[in-house]
Amino acid sequence: MATPCSCSEKGPPRSGVQPLPYVVINMAMTADAKVATAGREVTTFGSPHDQRALYALRATADALLCGARTVEETGATLGTGSAEHRAARRRAGLAEDPVRVVVSGSASLSSEAELWKHPGAPIVVLVDGTAPAAQRERLSRLGAEVWVSPGDRLDFTAALAWLAERHGIRRLVAEGGGRVNAALLAADRVDELRLTWVPRIFGGQAAPTLADGPLAGCLAEAVPFRLAQVRSVGAERFLRFVRRNGAITSSPAGSIPPRS
Numbered sequence: 187m188a189t190p191c192s193c194s195e196k197g198p199p200r201s202g203v204q205p206l207p208y209v210v211i212n213m214a215m216t217a218d219a220k221v222a223t224a225g226r227e228v229t230t231f232g233s234p235h236d237q238r239a240l241y242a243l244r245a246t247a248d249a250l251l252c253g254a255r256t257v258e259e260t261g262a263t264l265g266t267g268s269a270e271h272r273a274a275r276r277r278a279g280l281a282e283d284p285v286r287v288v289v290s291g292s293a294s295l296s297s298e299a300e301l302w303k304h305p306g307a308p309i310v311v312l313v314d315g316t317a318p319a320a321q322r323e324r325l326s327r328l329g330a331e332v333w334v335s336p337g338d339r340l341d342f343t344a345a346l347a348w349l350a351e352r353h354g355i356r357r358l359v360a361e362g363g364g365r366v367n368a369a370l371l372a373a374d375r376v377d378e379l380r381l382t383w384v385p386r387i388f389g390g391q392a393a394p395t396l397a398d399g400p401l402a403g404c405l406a407e408a409v410p411f412r413l414a415q416v417r418s419v420g421a422e423r424f425l426r427f428v429r430r431n432g433a434i435t436s437s438p439a440g441s442i443p444p445r446s
């Protein structure tokens with residue numbers, strides 16, 4: 187039964203010069219909405235088609251974003267893909283490579299992460315106001331541009347505004363993990379979800395899920411999405427959800443529409 191409550195819309199529209207980026211979360215999840223096994227041994231479980239869809243989506247983005255633990259645990263390098271993807275980006279008027287954005291509030295992102303071994307696209311690390319200076323400097327020495335959020339908590343709206351202003355980011359694809367997704371959803375900054383639904387069950391309360399953070403204390407607070415598309419390819423379902431109301435429009439002119 188739904189718990190009654192009164193709540194207001196989160197994420198008031200901002201007044202800024204550049205519109206905030208259109209944000210798409212892209213994840214593969216099991217039938218029980220897990221995005222990895224409880225022990226985190228299994229991090230990749232989509233089909234080759236899912237991988238192709240991921241790179242095709244990346245090819246439409248000005249920036250890719252994920253959390254520090256995803257970068258460390260999966261070896262993610264946030265790469266562009268093949269020469270064909272580069273060519274598609276050029277045709278679309280995009281930079282050859284998307285900016286790589288990592289969320290690491292405490293600036294703990296490991297120096298050993300695979301990401302650092304793949305030069306090319308700029309790497310931006312988003313940290314909060316409590317991140318120790320020594321850690322921030324370490325990330326700078328590794329080659330990252332470090333953005334420090336105003337205040338103790340990472341302000342995702344401010345971060346997106348800065349990415350729009352500093353790097354011209356209009357469309358950003360977020361690739362998890364669950365904690366970063368939850369933070370983006372809590373800030374009401376997610377325009378679209380692309381979910382690959384894989385017919386397997388991982389189980390386990392500790393297994394990471396799509397959004398690992400409290401978002402709703404009652405049904406009325408649940409972040410509302412509308413199912414816009416379902417495609418079946420083999421045993422998988424490719425689901426596209428869009429935000430159900432216009433509360434997160436990013437500028438007086440509204441959000442930048444998706445490029446594909």
Ligand SMILES: NC(=O)c1ccc[n+]([C@@H]2O[C@H](COP(=O)([O-])OP(=O)(O)OC[C@H]3O[C@@H](n4cnc5c(N)ncnc54)[C@H](OP(=O)(O)O)[C@@H]3O)[C@@H](O)[C@H]2O)c1
Pocket residue numbers: 212213214215220221222226228229230252253254255256257259260289290291292293294295314339340361362363364365366367369394398
């Ligand atoms: N199936 C899929 O499509 C898919 C995709 C991606 C990831 N995954 C899985 O997801 C798991 C990782 O997810 P996760 O939730 O554990 O980690 P995560 O979201 O990738 O990264 C968590 C880290 O990001 C930073 N962070 C997140 N939210 C923050 C906030 N609000 N403020 C400041 N910093 C914040 C923190 O870094 P600091 O500790 O430095 O402060 C935090 O430790 C892995 O098992 C991975 O395999 C699956």
